[in-house]
Amino acid sequence: MNRKEIFITSAFTNNSIWRQILGICSALAVTNLMQNSLVMGLGVTFTLILTSLTISLIRNYIPKSIRMMVQTLIIAAYVIIVDIFLKAFLPEVSKSLGPYVGLIITNCIIMGRAEAFAGKNSAIDSMIDAIGSGLGYTLVLLLIAFVRELFGFGSIFGFTVLGDWWQKWSIMVMAPSAFFLLALIIWIVNGPIATRKRK
Amino acid sequence: MEINAIVIFFAAIFTSNILLTNFLGMCSFLSVSKEIESSLGLGLAVFFVLTLTTALNYIVYHFILVSLDIVYLQYIVFIIVIAALVQLIEMVIERFSPVLYYTLGIFLPLITVNCAILGVSLFMIIRKYSFIQSLAFGAGSGLGWLLAILTLAGIRTKIREKFVPTGLQGAGLSLIITGIMALAFIGFSGIVVIQ
Numbered sequence: 226m227n228r229k230e231i232f233i234t235s236a237f238t239n240n241s242i243w244r245q246i247l248g249i250c251s252a253l254a255v256t257n258l259m260q261n262s263l264v265m266g267l268g269v270t271f272t273l274i275l276t277s278l279t280i281s282l283i284r285n286y287i288p289k290s291i292r293m294m295v296q297t298l299i300i301a302a303y304v305i306i307v308d309i310f311l312k313a314f315l316p317e318v319s320k321s322l323g324p325y326v327g328l329i330i331t332n333c334i335i336m337g338r339a340e341a342f343a344g345k346n347s348a349i350d351s352m353i354d355a356i357g358s359g360l361g362y363t364l365v366l367l368l369i370a371f372v373r374e375l376f377g378f379g380s381i382f383g384f385t386v387l388g389d390w391w392q393k394w395s396i397m398v399m400a401p402s403a404f405f406l407l408a409l410i411i412w413i414v415n416g417p418i419a420t421r422k423r424k
Numbered sequence: 425m426e427i428n429a430i431v432i433f434f435a436a437i438f439t440s441n442i443l444l445t446n447f448l449g450m451c452s453f454l455s456v457s458k459e460i461e462s463s464l465g466l467g468l469a470v471f472f473v474l475t476l477t478t479a480l481n482y483i484v485y486h487f488i489l490v491s492l493d494i495v496y497l498q499y500i501v502f503i504i505v506i507a508a509l510v511q512l513i514e515m516v517i518e519r520f521s522p523v524l525y526y527t528l529g530i531f532l533p534l535i536t537v538n539c540a541i542l543g544v545s546l547f548m549i550i551r552k553y554s555f556i557q558s559l560a561f562g563a564g565s566g567l568g569w570l571l572a573i574l575t576l577a578g579i580r581t582k583i584r585e586k587f588v589p590t591g592l593q594g595a596g597l598s599l600i601i602t603g604i605m606a607l608a609f610i611g612f613s614g615i616v617v618i619q
Contacts, residue, residue: 246454246595250539253447293536294507301500309496324546327499331539333451399610400445404603408596416591 228353235357241334242365243414248334251325252366253403259382262370264318270359272303273335277343277355284344296339304329369406373397429560436564438612442540443572449540453573454598463577466531471566473535477506478562481545482555502545507536
């Protein structure tokens with residue numbers, strides 16, 4: 226498999242969220258605003274790239290029996306960097322993301338990629354795979370956030386798009402809409418799109 | 425503001441259910457909820473571990489991390505505490521109650537990576553709860569999670585034989601059901617309010 230294929234596979238055809246249903250806790254929780262989703266997506270991508278790189282470099286030295294613990298500690302170390310960075314440069318976003326920055330540690334995507342890809346492949350390939358997975362994740366987050374912010378607040382990235390005439394849909398700000406929108410995305414991708422490709 | 429621990433306990437179960445409003449613990453929620461029996465096992469294990477880790481993390485945070493001024497290490501420390509405690513519980517249960525070990529045993533390792541456990545500890549720190557409040561919050565969240573996964577498992581066993589459109593089987597449909605459950609739980613809001 227060449228590098229372009231690795232990227233496309235991890236970003237689209239085998240996208241963590243809509244194919245593997247991984248890491249959806251944060252995908253649901255932070256998507257009420259596009260800004261938060263973008264920051265979250267980039268944070269996960271950053272952690273994912275560095276974790277994959279590290280795991281891939283030391284993959285031959287980690288004893289099999291404790292590899293989960295090693296992976297978790299590596300992830301936690303990078304998440305602390307992300308957290309401190311956000312607190313220093315984007316304090317408001319950091320506050321509204323709350324515990325979800327720390328919860329990147331238990332985001333199954335990172336552990337999943339480390340386990341399924343980085344533990345078996347070379348450093349460069351693992352990084353490309355990580356970039357693909359991270360961007361695929363960010364894309365889904367932004368898609369959900371676009372709909373929720375547009376209908377819920379009438380704005381995109383904080384800029385008002387729909388004027389005062391727009392009756393805000395408060396359901397879009399609340400939890401249920403996130404479940405419905407994610408289900409809709411999974412349905413569209415796995416249903417109509419997947420069946421059309423098979424024909 | 426000091427909130428009564430009992431209020432926090434009930435709020436964590438109903439009005440701000442850890443799963444339906446904060447989306448924590450979704451991965452295992454979706455994958456294990458096929459059978460009522462295994463859902464009950466995992467739910468009980470989560471309730472058990474959540475109560476204990478919240479109390480333990482409270483002690484570790486306030487008496488070790490704060491006094492040594494290394495609060496920025498909280499993520500690593502919390503994860504280690506959770507992993508160690510889960511391991512310990514597993515060994516104790518295996519030694520003293522083989523029956524319980526067979527029901528909970530396979531689910532315990534899954535719990536270390538369940539984000540509800542870490543999430544509750546982080547919420548406890550952010551909301552500045554006292555020890556009793558944290559204990560109530562942990563136990564309430566665990567019960568709330570148990571309630572949510574049991575409900576979903578019950579609904580899923582009912583619709584197992586029914587027709588579901590292509591692409592919506594499994595996770596898609598579970599998400600829609602969970603969404604409707606979340607809508608229903610909004611009906612509880614107003615009974616008790618916590619931040």
